[in-house]
Amino acid sequence: MDKGVRKRRDGNPKLDGSLKDQLQTDGVIKGVAGDRQFVTALARGLEILRAFEPGDGPLGNQELAERTGLPKATISRLTYTLSALGYITYLERLGKYQLGTPVLALGYASLAGMEIRQTARAAMQELADKESVSVALGGRDRMSMRYLQTCHPESLATLRLEIGARVPIESTSIGLAFLCALPEGERGYLLERIEERSGEEWPEIRDGIAQAEEDIAKKGFCTSFGKWRSDVHAVGVPLVPRDGAPVMAFNCGGPAFMLDQDRMEQEVGPRLVDLVRRLATNRGDINF
The missing domain is CATH 3.30.450.40 (GAF domain)
Known part of the structure; x- marks a missing residue:
């Protein structure tokens, strides 16, 4: 099993990665690809959202690929999907993305809890x-x-x-x-x-x-x-x-x-x- 993955007592994988060390987790994700309960596409989409840090400003596909370690083609599909759902917003003038309002709602819900x-x-x-x-x-x-x-x-x-x-x-x-x-x-x-x-x-x-x-x-x-x-x-x-x-x-x-x-x-x-x-x-x- 990949070093970034450990099994918890309930049998589910505990993921850990580290901006480059924190976020380059494609190897971690592949490490649990054989687990039928683990949805790799969902994990990769969440890694895209995690790549945005306070003070960063908008990020392009190239920057997201560098931060997550995910292939550029995968990044392109994921940013398209996340943009369609509103979780990230495409800034056409810059050719980059920023987090959308739905992500803010998730954050506030977490803090409120x-x-x-x-x-x-x-x-x-x-x-x-x-x-x-x-x-x-x-x-x-x-x-x-x-x-x-x-x-x-x-x-x-x-x-x-x-x-x-x-x-x-x-x-x-x-x-x-x-x-x-x-x-x-x-x-x-x-x-x-x-x-x-x-x-x-x-x-x-x-x-x-x-x-x-x-x-x-x-x-x-x-x-x-x-x-x-x-x-x-x-x-x-x-x-x-x-x-x-x-x-x-x-x-x-x-x-x-x-x-x-x-x-x-x-x-x-x-x-x-x-x-x-x-x-x-x-x-x-x-x-x-």
Whole structure:
């Protein structure tokens, strides 16, 4: 079986790919082509929609082929079909496509179904305003973390990542916190994938993950001081929903020149832990 495909306990394939690493999944799709329950055409169509990222602008068939790894002829048929259904819109002047309104409806329906976003928002905004930090809630999207809710203080004009933003798992506080809360099987699988794509950087990344695990056990939060971006300091805390929903994580962060390490360790980190613990207690979830 292809390395990008693992069987879940229910017998269904769990797909994972990574923009090039994230989205080039034709090999993954072919890896389950023998599964009679798996609809390859549907999977390829969804990969086209996944190829559009916030801030990208319109994409042409060539760009979609490069991002997904799908053949150009296949891309052409899929974009024609998705355009006919309204999921993407063809911009004749540019010769490119952009996402259509029906995709927006799907996104809003998904977000509206995540009750935790509404439950946590007031406390997140309060912390953001009090500490002059950005506060975010995120979940895994393949080999990245995707922001599901964000709150910012008025005083912070930079580094305002919004809902839908995607950041790495292995170098951000939100990603490290998420990794530390995963069940052993899923965590091991993700670590294998991270090692595969990290190359010579893997030993340093492995040590960072181990340190995050130790920090969460001792303090309830982990840190990322310049690991993702040299000018960003952040702390992260995991949350495990008891209802069987996927593991999530919270983070607080901002410009390093505004948030020195001592302040993040002594003030911001403990306050984020308190926020998540209160939320977990009220919802009956598990916090670390």
